Structures are given as C-alpha cells and as structure tokens.
Amino acid sequence: MAPSFSITTAIISLILLTLTYTVSRLIYNVFLHPLRRYPGPLLSHASILPMQSQTLRGRFPFWIHSLHERYGPVVRYAPDELSFISSDAVKDIYGHGRSSFEKQKVFYGKDVYGDPTGLFRADAESHARQRKLVSHAFSEKALREQESIFAKYVALLVQKLQIRAAKNEAADMVKWYNFTTFDIMADLTFGEPLGLLDGSEYTPWVASVFAHVKLNALAGAIRRWSWLESVFTRFAPKSLREKRRVHMEHSSERVDRRLEKDLERPDIWSYVVRNQGKGEGDRLEKSEMYSNSALFMLAGTETTATELSGVTYHLLKNPAKMARLTKEIRTAFSSLDDINLVNITQLEYLNACIDEGLRIYPPVAIGLPRSVPEGGAKVGGMWLPGGTAVALSQYAAYHSERNFKDPESFVPERWMPEGKEEYGSDDSHVFVPFSFGPRNCLGRNLAYHEMRFVLASVLLNFDLELADNTVWTDQNVYNLWDKKPLMIKLTPVGK
Template sequence: MLSLLPIWLPAVVVVGVLYSWFRSWYRLRDFKGPWLAGLSEAWLFGVTTTGELHMRLYEASQKYGDDFVRIGPNWLMTSDPDVIRHMNAAKYKHQKSSWYEALKVDPYVHSVFSETSVTKHDQLRVKMASGYSLKENRDLGVKIDAEIASLVDLLERKYVSTADDVRPLDMAGAAQFWSLDVITSIALGEPFGYLTEDKDMYDFIKIIQGELPLATLCSSTPTLGNLVFGSGLVKLIGPSPKDEKGRGKLMGIAKRVVGDRYGANKVVRDDMLGTFVRNGLDKRQAESEILTTILAGSDTTATAVRATMLYIMTNPRVYNKLVEEIAAAERNGSISSPITSAESRQMPYVQAVIKEGLRIHPPITGLLTKLVNPGGETIKGRFIPGGTGIGQCGWGIQRHPIFGEDVDVFRPERWIEASEAQRSEMEKTMELVFGTGRWGCLGKTIVLVELDKIFVELLRKFDFELMYPGSAWKTRNFTLFMQKEMWVRVTKREVASS
C-alpha cells in the first residue's frame, strides 16, 4: 500500500509544515524571544512543566527586554506596568484570551475570573461586587479576628515549643488552613473548620494542588487547552458533582452549600453568598463563583502570609524592627486587642512590611493574557497585530526600576524613604498583584484587611524561627504557588512589664 502513495507526498507534507512554521513566525517577527517560541507553543509548554514558571518568564523578560517578549506564536509578554494598565483599562475593552478557559474551577461554567466575554463579565461583576465590599460585609473584621483567634488557639494547643519539647509547625499548611477558614466564614457564614480540626477538610488542598499543574499547562498552551476544553472532551470525561474524589468532589460540596440558599425553604444569611443571591445570581452560577472564591481567596492570601513571614524570619533587622513597632504600639495603647485594620494602617513599618512582602513575592504569577483589539494597536510605540495575546510577567513587574536599584532585596524601608510622588508610583505598581481596571480583583479589600491584622497578631504573641534555613520550604509555581514543609519553631513571646 505504501508503494502506491505518490513519491512527492512526503515533500508536500514537509513544505506544508515549514510554511505553517513560517506563518507563525512571520506575524510577530519584529518581537524578540526564544527562537522556539516563534514557531510553536513548545517553549512555553516546557518552561511550565518545570514548576518554576515565574522565574523562567522573568529570565526571558530580562534577556529579551521588559517591554515585549515573544513567548508563543501569537503571544507576547510584558513586565511594563504601563502596558498592563493599558490592556486592563475599561475603556479599551480588551478581551481575556483562551488562557482563562483552562483555569475554570468549575469546568462547565465560567466565573467572573474566567469569563472572556466583556459584556457577561461586567454583568457578573455588578451582581457580585457588593458581596466583597466592606459596606455589605460589615462584620468582615470580626470574622477575620475570630479565625486569627482560632489560629492562635491551634498554636497554643499543639505547636508551642520549649527547650524540652520541640513541636515543629508547618507554617505553609497553617497559613492555608487559616486563609481557608477566613474565606469560608466570609463567603458562607461559617468556617469549614480547618483550624479546629487541623487537617485538609474535604481534601480541598490536595485536590487543587493535584489538578493545578495540568490546568496551567492547558492555559499556557492554547492547542492543548482547546483539545481538552474546546473539543467537548471535558463534557464526556470531565468531573461530576457525584464524584467521591477530585474536582467533582469539590463541585458537589459547592452544590450542597449553595443549594440551601435557593428554593421555597431557602436559608437566608447575611454573608457573601447571601449577597450574591439577593443580587440575582442564579444557583448554577453561584456554585461556580463560590468554588472560585474559596480557591482564589485562600491560596493567594496564604502565599502572601507564608512568603512575608519567610522574609521576616530570614532578616533579623526587619524582624526586630517590626516586633519593636508592635511592642511600642501596645505600650502606648494605640492598638486594640485584636488590632483593627484602621490601627494597623497607622503603623508605618507594619504597612511597609506588608507592601514589600506583596512586591517581592507576588502571590499569583500567571500570564493573565488579554487580546489586542481587532485591527491592531500601537502600544508603547510598537504596532501589535489584532488578536495577539499580551500576558504579564508578575515577577518582573514587581522588580521594576521604580522600586530602586535593590529590587531583589526585601527592604521595607524603601516604602518609608521614598518621596511622596515615588511612593505613589510604587504603590500603583505593587497593587498590580491584584489586577487593575476592568479585570481588577474583587477580593482586594478583604485580602488587605487580613494582612493588616495577621502579622501583628502573630508577632505580638509568638516568636517564630525557621528550623531548616537551608531548606526553608518546598515550593512550585503553576500560576499559583504550591508550598509545603515550611517548618518553624514557635515559642510564646514574653510580655515585657510596663
């Protein structure tokens, strides 16, 4: 049979492949990047599999330039804050790319995070925005305080060490348990009980960390993502709320807790989900939004707490200065117990530490790719064809020259020493970790209140030290950070007499 094939057929196939590669390369030929990235998605696929995507993107940004780097046949990446603001500005109506499709927590229904239609996204956002506001969540601070108290109780019950009794604490796990209990309390009216039980309730962390690498691979490589999510395959073999494990198990939990809020005998509560219901979010959409809120609202906050604590513990100067500011505030009575967010924001060094922690280790480092409008646009003096995806290098953005020469150093003092004008620009750039414009993070206010409180409350009661400084934690990056085994020794802080 093979002998019957025309002898010229292999040559035609080779020419076809070469022509396809040429077309892929030619479209964005004016933009530098890894040579393989101009021909296929293989480069981005490869760097994603390393578990160090944030660093590989940052290295490419440094090598090929911060304005635009070609990372795929139809994708560019930038570390320029101005470009990010342009692509996120409401007035330009840039759409989200296929990058978001694979990162739907519920694979059948878009959330406000993954929705690519500008119109549908805006409609969802209107229905959900009040649920994240301090006006609707009047007891937000009380709920956060309650979970901080639960964390303190857990430490005192099981993890306070003495000279004769060392009780290692995995700070990575404790931070995740705390953030999960906070967001479930805010979203659903009561915590799931991670801190009370000191375990991964419903295998939530295990399931998400098991599925996140593949989801990120699908988001980084549109061809693979389309095969899985665009071909209908997910509808045939995807998860079901009836599953006893995996993502389907989480969907089942969401279906159960959301189902109580709808129907003739619905439960009415004054929490985030209650706000969604009052504002007209339908039941199926609410299931998707609650799942996404719990994931996004817990994982990023946990990373911010872990990373900031790591940098504090490995920098004695910062540690001592921070503890002294907290102790001084206690002595002069300028902070309550527990501290309020307003009081925390009057403590310059506490706020500098929070900002520096978010800057030096941004909690989410995904590309968050948006599409250039049809017809193309000239951005920063360069014409970019319509339909081109522009992603962001989160690590590079937070090492912009606006922060000074020592951007790789954890130095909170930069926020205090800067002039008012420079500090304003620094804050605008740092806050890009929450997104901006049309696509800004709805949960930003909640996260900042959590961070205002957690470091003060932990360090006024305990001392923390790394048990294994040479191997502080195990960490991998797949859009979000998967971190574990951050072993610390916790001791009770002695209260100095006044």
C-alpha cells in the same frame, strides 16, 4: 498488492504534507509573522514548544524573567504572545476603557460549571453585571460587619499555635495559614466552617483545590493543541480527575445548602440575595453562583496564605525588619482584643511589609494574558495585530532593575516616605498584584484586611525562628506557587 501500495502512498503523502505544513509554519513565524521584529529566542519565535516546556516544568515565570533580562521590556516568548514589564503597558492591557482586550480564551479555558460563566471567564458585559451584584459583599461596610468572623478564626489560630509551642514542636506555617484562610472564606462563602483549624488537618476537598490549580495550569499549556487537550483530559491520572470532581461538587452543594437557609448574617450570599432582582437583569444564575463561589474560595484562600507564608519567610531572613515590625505591633496592641480592622490599617510598617512581600513573592507570579482586539491596538506605544496575547508578567516586572532598585532584596522601606530618597526611582505604577482596571481583584480589600489581621496576631503573640536553613522560595510555579513546608519554631512572647 495494489491496495497495500495505495495505503503506503497515502501514509507517505500524509507525512510529507504534515512536514511541509510544519516547516512552512515555522518559516512564516520566524520571517513573515507580524510580530517577527519583537525580540526573543529564535525557537520561541518559531514554536510554542519552549513556552509549553517551561510551563509543564513549573519554571515559566523565571524563564520569562530571564528573557526580559536579556531582551528588554518586551519579549516575544511564543509566536503569537508577548510579555511586558513596563507600567505604560498596564493601563493599555488592563485599564478602564479597554474592555475590548478580552481574556485569552486558550489560557483560561472553559468554565467547569457551564454557561453562563462566572466572573473569572465572563465577557465584559456579563462581568459588569455580576460584579455589581457581588461587590456589596466586599465593601468596607460589609468587611466591618464581617470582623467577628475574622477575629474568631484568628483567635483559634493563635490558640492552636500556642499548643504547638508548648510541646516545643515546629509548625508548618504554610498549613496553618491555609487552615485559617480556608476557614474564614468558607464561613463567608458558604455560611459554614470547614473545621480545618479545629482538626489541624486538610480535608479532602481542600487538598483537591491544590491539585485542581495544578491541573488547570498543565491543561492551559496543552490547550494550545486542541486535539491534545481532549487526550490529556481523558487520560489524566484518575486521582487528579477525582479531585477535580470533588472540587466542583463541594462548591455547588454548599451554595445550594446556603441558599436554602434563611440566614441574616454578614456572609457573601446574604448580600447577593439581598440585592437580587433590584434592577433589570440584576440576578445571578445558578452556574454563575457555583463558579463564583469556587473562585472566592480559591482567590480568598490560597493566594492570601501564599503571601502570608512569603512575607513571614522574608521577615525571618531579615531580622532587623522583623524586629522593627514586631516592635510596631507590640507597641500598638497588648492583646488580640485590641486589634480590629480599622486600627490595624494604621500600622505603617506592617502595610509596607505586606506590599514588599507581594512584590518580591507575588502570589500570582505569571502574567494574566489578554487578547488584542480584532483590528489591532496599541500596547506600550506599539501597534499590535488583533489576536496577539499580551500580559504584564508580574514576577519579571517586580524583579527587574528597570522598575525597582535592589529588586532581589526585601526592603519594606521602599513603600514608606522615609524610603523615597533612596527608592524614589522605583516604578510603583507597575506594581499591580491584584491586577488593574475594571477586572481587578474584587477581594483586594478583604485580602489586605485578612493579611494584616493574621500576621499582626501571630507576631503579637510569638517570636518566630526558622527551623531549618533551606531556601524556602526555591519553588516551582503552576499559575500559583507549589509551596514547600515552612517549618518555624514558635516561642510565646514573654517566655
């Protein structure tokens, strides 16, 4: 009986030790932790479980918004993590000269393509080297050279929508915007089209991108428990793991194919190859190329299509705004041939509508966390200990009355000179939908050009009407919005 008694004793001892450690940790987090004085729910001070629960349910940005409404501009939503919604925190967390605020590793995880990692997870030195090489492909000069690629796919989008309109069939604009942005970015990134607009269907790889994003969001929440992450990764549904594999292989295979071609065309890799080796260390390793190509495809497609879907919906819910925008577009242009990347920037109300869409429905609704460096630093005038995770929560910041008047209303005029009298108190410095500082979104100008070109072309050729009365924006968020179909009736202009 002695061995049995010993095993029983060992198990009981282990349970008691675990309980003792857990209780002591909870007490420390609530009463002794350096962040104990920052406001937030008691359970969130004690444990990461509330944050994980909200993330897994897809409600994290809305939960954070409710916490800021209750507790103010700084919220402790997990034992070691703070959310901010003030503009003074933007420069402190993301600004130039703050390279020591590295990305929070537990949130971003490991690069699936291995080391050295791509831009998204690179340290400050590696990021600067890679960004210098790829930035040529996103310059204004490059964008003007790429205009024919934009124009080709936008014309095809209009042609496909005309076929739907002739059949009196409602179109899911989420799909059509995605078809367009993926076709454009595939041509720019891999030098070959995906054929989504031609086939009018998602390919298996594009479908895998959405699953990959959701899987990463769920894994990020679980990653706080290191032992549980390996279990989750191993026992995740086979379909999700297969989609992740497809996603990885698609990017690497197409990069290899593109590099084997000696093409002089205005795509991303032509600029990168042209500048490889011009200076010491000026080159990208294969793992960096693979990782960056996957990043370009995601950042230049899903987020852009999300914004186009969101601004279209809000315009349709605000007919006077839609009427003003369509009048501006149809006064400026008679046909698609009139639109180019230069003259489209001059449409003031179009630019205002896009910015307001980014505010009320930010494609990245969460905060992008950084870690306070060892030794501590100030954020928003407050000294924080090293290792604290800090972020500007975009949805919460843009929907707060502290920053914007009428935050739940779609008001493009707030971004125009005419709106300064009524909306001059808006804190536009907190509005950073493409992030801020040395690691802001490299494709910001490309995204704006693409959004202007696509939206103007659709509204030049069609009158739009919502096909149902559902609240389309009632969606979950898994780092990006889990969008529902946006069904729209299209009537060709002049009919």
